[in-house]
Amino acid sequence: MDFALTEEQQMLFDTARAFADKELMPHEDLLEETGELPPELDLEIRKKAMEIGLHACNFPTSMGGAGLDCVSFTLVEKAIGHVSLALAECIRRPNNILEACEGQQIERFRDPILRGEIRECVAMTEPDAGSDLKGMKTSARREGGDWVINGTKHFISNAQISSFVILFAATGEDVTPKGTRKRISCFLVDLDAPGVEVAPGYKHMGQRGYYNNIIRFDDVRVEDWQMVGGEGQGFEVVNTWLGPGRLTVAATCQARAERAFDVALDFAATREQFGQPIGKFQGISFPLADMATELRLGDLLLMNTAWRVDQGLPTMAEDCAMAKVYCSEMLARVVDQSIQTCGGMGVMADLPLERIYRDARVERIWEGTSEIQRHIISRQLLRPLGA
Template sequence: MDFGLTEEQRLVVETTRSFVEKELYPHEAEVERSGHLRREIVEEVKAKAIAAGLYAANIPAEHGGAGLDTLTWLLYEKELGRANYALHWTCVARPSNILCAGTPDQIERYLKPCVRGETWDCLAMTEPGAGSDLRGMKATARQGKRGGWVLNGTKHFISHADIAGFVIAFMASGEDDTPRGPRKRITAFFVDRGTPGLTIRDGYRNVSHRGYTNSIIEFDDVRLPAEQVLGEPHRGFEVANRWLGATRLQVGATCLGRAERAFAHAVEWAATRQQFGQPIGRFQGIGFKLADMAVEMKAAELMILEAGWKYDQGTATDADMAAAKLKATEMLAMVADEAIQIHGGMGLMEELPLERIWRDARVERIWEGTSEIQRHIISRALLRPFGA
């Protein structure tokens, strides 16, 4: 097994890290203090990201993206993850891979403008009464009498819907009878901004990821032609499972980058802060914290990269990705907390990025599947061979 990076991977890492430090870090203080990412910053940094070849790097080259394999993409995500989330996600956008499942016309209309930086997409799944239980969604799509579809319902916690040019909406479109009771069918749709009946409202104020917005989306008799279906009718879950599986690894990879940034501050502080005539890192109470942080970071990194490698080989399981996401997100929470503890009161001050990393870490154990959901996936995989 080769643990070394290829020349291409080293170049991707170095280029992305340099871009993050030079183009994203300088804007962090403004975004953190205002809670708002100015459009002027977005356009300036986006143009530089496109020129650097870092924009839409997750999208296949045939559609205009960089075409990174999953493992290299995760290394790239790790470097982007060092910065404020709103900055790297909005200014160095990675369109949803699910757009690749569209028809040729849909790819031209929706995917390619995202790749060119002309617009953004957003995914609308979560509802006020259906979070982890997507089969429990209440928002509906019914087929009209004259063809097409009519959408009704509400979605919330929809990331960056305020700037998106269109919504990829997942709606309950019927039911199947199964031995375990009725099972909802799900259909995915493209819904253009400005479509009659579509309303996008401001969401909730969030302790994590300032400047990265969430919205509430309401569908009130939104009428769509049949060609607005993404994939096949009633097969929305199949489309999502095929194209969105690696998003859990993306979350984990960005956690690795933030953990490394927090850890670097902690090590430097422990080596230079003097107490009782010596660096505080020489006291076991601090030195052992650093050792534990380093071990947890290494374990999480290996799990994320192994899962990414297996994804490229076509051998990754849901349990592989769930375990990697679980480990990385819980590792970040631990590292961020210990980094602040090592700094003492200074760790909570805005002069350092630690209090931001600590706040931002909290949402990682919730979105893209809670830690409890990840544990459920893992335990179910362990018990399944025994029929339990």
């Protein structure tokens, strides 16, 4: 079994890593201090990313992207994932749902995104519908030839700096043998349309500069052509086009855990107590060995999952769930132990560990909580046995 990267893959990783270290990392302190991503910085990074072909690298070449396969794209995510998310997101990897755009949607929404002119956000979650998305209350009802949308979404990332939202809303109900089921549909909605309000979100413990917003829809009228996929096909759209979004979270977690570990390793080798480097004490060195082993496992799982996605195996959902749950929980363990290794300095902002620690917490929650990932994995194990 050959685990080596090809020359092109290694070059892609090195290029993306060098870009992140040079163009993103120097701005981390600014974001921590202000909690804001300056728009001119966002634009500057986006333009530079376009120059070296990283912008929209997850889209097919026929649409203006770099056409990366999942392994190569995961390498990019790993290469830029160690820096603050708000900065990494300036290298835009647009939502793959936009690949499903047709007709007017292409010119009006998809192409300006691929040209780097605007940003999009995605709105599924609601105050009363988080893990249970099928319980969403936001509705779109037929009126004339249009759809009229009402409801509230919350926790929506970066809505305040986006031009439109990929919105999921219930367009009706079906009676099935298992009870009533909502028909969920997907719409592209301008965020400056009459009746749309983008409000500030909650104060987050981490991820400074990565905004979360509340979006309210009050009789918002959209035309028929703004629906993506057919009516009631919202989850099919997600399943077909969103692909391994959870793998992106896993790659970010892997990259952050590696960064935290490197800080701890360096500290263990250079910090002296009792007349010798603290790394000579087993209380410090054995956890380093455990962390290194977990990092190796995480990387193997991550890259193997990306490879499995590229093979088109039918197990994508549970494969990606395994990578997400393992890498996000591994990050929590590694950054916690890295802080312990560094003692008091570990919790000071002079080292990046306290920020990585705060930023890490949400990784076990968004894109599906750890419990939901375990549900996906266990369901695939038990279902064939009739349980």
